[in-house]
Amino acid sequence: MTQQTTGFFPALARMERQFPPLARTREPFWRPQIPAPARDILVPAWNWRSIHECPEGARLLSLDANAAYIGAAGGVKVAHSHLTPTGGIDLPAPRDVLPGYYRVTVPYWAFSATLVHPLGNSTRVETETDVWIAAPTLVLLLELLEEGAIAELTILDSWTAQAHTTFRAWVDHLKGIRRDLMDAQHQAHPDGDRPADCECVPCTRLAEFKLGYSAAWSMMLTGERCKTRRPDWAHTVYAQHAATMWRKAWRYTATGCPVIAMGHTDEITVMEADLPEVMARPKPPFRIDATGYAIGALKPKSVEVATAEHTAGPTALYDDTDTGDLI
Numbered sequence: 001m002t003q004q005t006t007g008f009f010p011a012l013a014r015m016e017r018q019f020p021p022l023a024r025t026r027e028p029f030w031r032p033q034i035p036a037p038a039r040d041i042l043v044p045a046w047n048w049r050s051i052h053e054c055p056e057g058a059r060l061l062s063l064d065a066n067a068a069y070i071g072a073a074g075g076v077k078v079a080h081s082h083l084t085p086t087g088g089i090d091l092p093a094p095r096d097v098l099p100g101y102y103r104v105t106v107p108y109w110a111f112s113a114t115l116v117h118p119l120g121n122s123t124r125v126e127t128e129t130d131v132w133i134a135a136p137t138l139v140l141l142l143e144l145l146e147e148g149a150i151a152e153l154t155i156l157d158s159w160t161a162q163a164h165t166t167f168r169a170w171v172d173h174l175k176g177i178r179r180d181l182m183d184a185q186h187q188a189h190p191d192g193d194r195p196a197d198c199e200c201v202p203c204t205r206l207a208e209f210k211l212g213y214s215a216a217w218s219m220m221l222t223g224e225r226c227k228t229r230r231p232d233w234a235h236t237v238y239a240q241h242a243a244t245m246w247r248k249a250w251r252y253t254a255t256g257c258p259v260i261a262m263g264h265t266d267e268i269t270v271m272e273a274d275l276p277e278v279m280a281r282p283k284p285p286f287r288i289d290a291t292g293y294a295i296g297a298l299k300p301k302s303v304e305v306a307t308a309e310h311t312a313g314p315t316a317l318y319d320d321t322d323t324g325d326l327i
């Protein structure tokens with residue numbers, strides 16, 4: 001079958017058949033027993049608006065990440081074998097965190113007026129004293145502990161793997177395909193002016209690629225219709241993506257300019273007027289690439305003009321039905 005006839009790019013099958021995450025030459029465990037914490041994991045997510053008062057008429061610019069999951073998948077360590085119970089442990093250095101799941105105490109977040117809690121704003125974060133998180137979320141919390149942004153953290157329990165691997169070969173392959181598809185789309189629409197639901201061949205191929213790529217994570221989560229059943233891999237990538245986006249917003253607030261809102265895990269809203277000065281600094285908080293090519297960079301998505309409603313307090317700016325451009 002080809003992608004033209006299926007309407008779906010077989011991203012996960014490419015990994016399984018051509019680019020498995022090896023340890024030396026050994027293939028990974030494709031369907032190990034599902035570790036118990038996989039059913040209870042908290043992947044940080046948010047739909048958050050700051051209490052910062054925007055002047056009426058201010059332009060609020062929402063930015064979202066290009067190919068966020070490809071970027072996240074390219075940078076993570078994942079378990080090669082199965083995870084095993086490793087119990088409560090001392091806090092490791094961020095770089096020494098093994099792939100897996102960790103049950104940690106929910107840290108107090110003193111900067112809630114400035115930015116959403118690093119574990120997100122689900123009710124679990126407010127009501128539970130400890131939660132299971134994936135390794136990339138632990139790395140973020142350990143970094144915040146080192147910075148002094150959180151005061152206390154305890155690892156109460158863990159399931160980890162010593163042997164780890166990466167998705168690098170597969171991700172490099174996907175990056176190449178994405179670049180070619182974007183080149184083709186650019187040739188079809190050289191002035192960048194295309195309808196959001198354009199049905200020309202290059203636009204369709206790119207949409208199929210995004211669909212297939214995003215499906216790879218939900219498929220490996222359940223193990224249905226594929227060889228891979230590794231919820232821990234999917235959780236690792238989701239958690240890495242969330243941590244990466246949260247860090248961008250955190251660095252932005254360090255410039256002294258406010259983050260106005262964060263939505264859908266991959267959107268950051270700021271005051272448009274602040275951006276030129278922030279991005280001109282020697283160390284800007286993130287990259288901006290409006291072409292969409294640079295993976296992990298942000299691109300402007302939409303502008304809203306602040307109304308009296310926006311100045312009224314923490315109401316959601318977002319409509320939850322839009323899943324954003326995560327891939």
Ligand SMILES: [Zn+2]
Binds near residue numbers: 198199201
């Ligand atoms: Zn098109």
